Amino acid sequence: MREFIKKLLPPNGWQVPVVILLGIIIGLGLYIFRISNASSYLSDNSETCINCHVMNPQYATWVHSSHREVANCNDCHVPHNNVLNKYYFKAKDGLRHATIFTMRDEPQVIFIKEEGKEVVQQNCIRCHEKLVTDNAGIARFETSKHFRMERSCVECHRETPHGRVNSLAAVPNAQIPKLETVVPGWLDKIMNKSKK
Amino acid sequence: ERRSETAYVYKPQVKINDWEPRNEVWGKNFPREFQSYRQTAQRDFKSKYNGNVMIDMLEVDPRLVVLWAGYGFSKDYNQGRGHAYAVEDVRNSLRTGSPKNENDGPMPSTCWTCKSPDVPRMMNQAGIAEFYKGKWARLGGEIVNPIGCADCHDPETMNLQISRPALIEAFERQGKDITKASHQEMRSLVCAQCHVEYYFNKEIVEGAQYLTFPWDNGYTAEKMEAYYDNRGFSDWTHALSKAPMLKAQHPGYETYMTGVHAARGVSCADCHMPYKSEGGQKFTDHHIQSPLNNVANSCQVCHRQETAQLLKDVFERQDRIIENRDKLEELLVRAHVEAKKAWDLGATKEQMQGILMDIRHAQWRWDYAAAAHGASFHSPVEIGRTISTGITIAQEGRIKLARLLADLGFNEEVPYPDISTKAKAQEFIGLPMDKLNEEKEEFKETILPKWDEEARKREDAWGVSYN
Amino acid sequence: ERRSETAYVYKPQVKINDWEPRNEVWGKNFPREFQSYRQTAQRDFKSKYNGNVMIDMLEVDPRLVVLWAGYGFSKDYNQGRGHAYAVEDVRNSLRTGSPKNENDGPMPSTCWTCKSPDVPRMMNQAGIAEFYKGKWARLGGEIVNPIGCADCHDPETMNLQISRPALIEAFERQGKDITKASHQEMRSLVCAQCHVEYYFNKEIVEGAQYLTFPWDNGYTAEKMEAYYDNRGFSDWTHALSKAPMLKAQHPGYETYMTGVHAARGVSCADCHMPYKSEGGQKFTDHHIQSPLNNVANSCQVCHRQETAQLLKDVFERQDRIIENRDKLEELLVRAHVEAKKAWDLGATKEQMQGILMDIRHAQWRWDYAAAAHGASFHSPVEIGRTISTGITIAQEGRIKLARLLADLGFNEEVPYPDISTKAKAQEFIGLPMDKLNEEKEEFKETILPKWDEEARKREDAWGVSYN
Ligand SMILES: [Ca+2]
Numbered sequence A: 001m002r003e004f005i006k007k008l009l010p011p012n013g014w015q016v017p018v019v020i021l022l023g024i025i026i027g028l029g030l031y032i033f034r035i036s037n038a039s040s041y042l043s044d045n046s047e048t049c050i051n052c053h054v055m056n057p058q059y060a061t062w063v064h065s066s067h068r069e070v071a072n073c074n075d076c077h078v079p080h081n082n083v084l085n086k087y088y089f090k091a092k093d094g095l096r097h098a099t100i101f102t103m104r105d106e107p108q109v110i111f112i113k114e115e116g117k118e119v120v121q122q123n124c125i126r127c128h129e130k131l132v133t134d135n136a137g138i139a140r141f142e143t144s145k146h147f148r149m150e151r152s153c154v155e156c157h158r159e160t161p162h163g164r165v166n167s168l169a170a171v172p173n174a175q176i177p178k179l180e181t182v183v184p185g186w187l188d189k190i191m192n193k194s195k196k
Numbered sequence B, C: 001e002r003r004s005e006t007a008y009v010y011k012p013q014v015k016i017n018d019w020e021p022r023n024e025v026w027g028k029n030f031p032r033e034f035q036s037y038r039q040t041a042q043r044d045f046k047s048k049y050n051g052n053v054m055i056d057m058l059e060v061d062p063r064l065v066v067l068w069a070g071y072g073f074s075k076d077y078n079q080g081r082g083h084a085y086a087v088e089d090v091r092n093s094l095r096t097g098s099p100k101n102e103n104d105g106p107m108p109s110t111c112w113t114c115k116s117p118d119v120p121r122m123m124n125q126a127g128i129a130e131f132y133k134g135k136w137a138r139l140g141g142e143i144v145n146p147i148g149c150a151d152c153h154d155p156e157t158m159n160l161q162i163s164r165p166a167l168i169e170a171f172e173r174q175g176k177d178i179t180k181a182s183h184q185e186m187r188s189l190v191c192a193q194c195h196v197e198y199y200f201n202k203e204i205v206e207g208a209q210y211l212t213f214p215w216d217n218g219y220t221a222e223k224m225e226a227y228y229d230n231r232g233f234s235d236w237t238h239a240l241s242k243a244p245m246l247k248a249q250h251p252g253y254e255t256y257m258t259g260v261h262a263a264r265g266v267s268c269a270d271c272h273m274p275y276k277s278e279g280g281q282k283f284t285d286h287h288i289q290s291p292l293n294n295v296a297n298s299c300q301v302c303h304r305q306e307t308a309q310l311l312k313d314v315f316e317r318q319d320r321i322i323e324n325r326d327k328l329e330e331l332l333v334r335a336h337v338e339a340k341k342a343w344d345l346g347a348t349k350e351q352m353q354g355i356l357m358d359i360r361h362a363q364w365r366w367d368y369a370a371a372a373h374g375a376s377f378h379s380p381v382e383i384g385r386t387i388s389t390g391i392t393i394a395q396e397g398r399i400k401l402a403r404l405l406a407d408l409g410f411n412e413e414v415p416y417p418d419i420s421t422k423a424k425a426q427e428f429i430g431l432p433m434d435k436l437n438e439e440k441e442e443f444k445e446t447i448l449p450k451w452d453e454e455a456r457k458r459e460d461a462w463g464v465s466y467n
């Protein structure tokens, strides 16, 4: 049981900040929820992330990757070992992103932080575990299980899923979903007219 | 809301008006997309069955001439090539004939619908039903820009949009709301404006050949066949067998929807418009073409196999389908010829009734499988299924024919005609090709320059407004 | 080399001798594998078309009775179930008849080859050709353990091994060396010892029904057909049509090889024997069964789709294939009945020649597609192709029949027989089922206990040597 509770707790260095953050969240909760569309941030929808334009390159590259149909942003970027950790990590990350963003301090080229890397790595393994551990799969690859599990997956799979080129300038016209005008106004108009 | 900011990171060079049909104008703002779009004019790639070169299908396969006897396709039919040729090809095709004036010619103006971004402009001007009225020649001077930006994009936001009413109406009749389509679905739906089976419904608006997609019951060959059967619709009466025929036109979207890639959420654009890197920038490759000319950016995003293996996969599926599709084609030629023999020997309408419906249904299935040039890869299992049912029906018809012919005193094999070349086949069905070609040449020399001149004047008057 | 160390981490409880046929003995050393192997005795799962319950195929589809008229399969045929039943089912089948002594009965001893790990033991004792000599009843007391460990494993190393000569010989004739097979290939080749099309070649060794795989030209229906045609081989002469027939038996490996999973290196064991975790240990699940009863460990190792979607994928492929396979079946029933009518009306051998070959070839293709119960999923495109060619040929035969019947003065549809139940169909082809069933009951009561007694004595004498 104690093991279990321990598992639920965030990593050591973050226990204090968590308490503080929880306070802030509860305090400003209602207000923030209302003005920021925050309910959407609790979801796992990848569209949430492109509420921030700086995430467009990552969105655009992800949407053109083979993971589009199988993994959303949070599948990779948020820990999935337990529920508490997931929302703790989300809150922490989200607040930092929001702050930087609000201060218009966002860099042209974003790099993932060490901690984020580790999360991603764990998530690769989470989905692909059977493939990288079962002997049937291993038989198909030159490299041994041992060798692969200890290195970062992305060391080899550099292009998965964002590719190497994904600064803001690299995808200037990236299309992000804003589909309210799938049927253009003029056509809507003349179609309705012709129906009557 | 700073969401849509990136859309304006680019510095627009020119203002793009609503209904702007000129791709070069859009190209000023989006040079990479435009440059890649221009590559659809290339004629340098031939795969096993497709590619961007001009392939005269009647030459490759003269049986087609017999299957379409009495219908325009027996005069001229090419495997489609790049979007940049859409206007040129519809002008040059013998199917559109050689109209002498705006009220002349075999085709209705509806034939323009899938050829140009001038179409939304004209529909907005005149109204939808008005657009579908009159002859094809009527709009010759108005529709000149080949398929392009305004067909798929909103000029304000560059969002994908549906510019053709037929698709919206088809969704409505199916009880679906196209405005609820997801981003990923839109990456196929823009193609579904054109790469679909269609017919001209004359009962919607008096005098209009109203473009309609026969999807009310569903996308399979059987479902669409039922749609047509219930309406007693036929495209033409076959010149040899007198069967009430249906023509399937490129049911690309419909067949794709029955395949595994669609089931896994892979869109047309994923394969035909993959992401591309150039000079440190990523953008959507607007060089829409056979993905086999670009396996690295298309297939290999998802599949780790080597190019040679992926090509083999595609060819293997195509070969396995086309073997039986070709067989069905031969059986249909036989059925038409045998039916003609029966008529010649004095068969009655009552005797022929069931046989003619078999021919109609079998050829419809063949065409459903053949007309969308990607179908044997997009959905090989379903296409194989459809061809099988077509073969059964064609042969049932021929068994009935054998019995009928025996009744009429002819109990042996009806000889297969010598249709070893396009020319021989066209002679066999009695097409005056020299005359048709001569008239077309004259049309090209006298009428086309006028259309171009009219267009040049109009577009010059619009100019371009630089920022 | 420390590579093979893991294989010896376990503490062997007993010594496993060469040719040890008793699965329980191996099970002492490998309890997890054995426990899971034992689950092949379960009878609790039915998928849309397969599963581990007993499915009487002649009841499900009485047309089969007519297709196999004159051949053992028309008496009794079930969809295969778990390996644990292999011996029980071959004993109980009406196909093996009711031999009264070791030289009696319709079947040769070769029928044991794929049913038991006693087979390698007997082959080693007597020699291969000797094994294939004589009647099935001859080895009744020797072959009692259902398919198991010794069929696939080397008792020393537990390596996968090929214990059946027919596979090795087939590879040799193809110019391939099976000893060069990769580990991953072996995970399918152990299955290819049994889940393959075969015939009994009487020309290799005098008096032996030598088990042979007809793969010299390749694995497709056409390639194997050519193999048989070239040798003038037929399994039996059809009771109604008198056509020289071929029976396809479960070409599972061959059809799998033409599908995309094989092309991607996915083995039989990947789907039918996935890895399993139990008590912190991982091992190969020896509960060989329909993967649809275990989607999580099989399909979902590679596919992230939900179980419901993956089931839908499988059923969709099966449905699309089986629709036309069923149609072909009906056409074949008609062809047999029409051919009989022609004989009845006095047709000559010369007149029937071509027609009978059409029937042979069409039914071969149908059987190729039907006999391997996984084929419509393992390789839907190729199976669809094969069925299409079968339909064409069946109908060509029926067109010839229509003309011939007209010549013989009968120019109308030959009525379809009432074969709506297994019983009616068996009556239609004139099978004395009551008699066959009675004799079988007697065989079970009198002969089987003797066989079991003989085996018990032998195995008791061997004992088990604990470490
Ligand atoms: Ca082309």
Ligand SMILES: [Ca+2]
Pocket (backbone or CB within 6 Å): C050, C051, C052, C053, C079, C080, C081, C082
């Ligand atoms: Ca079964």
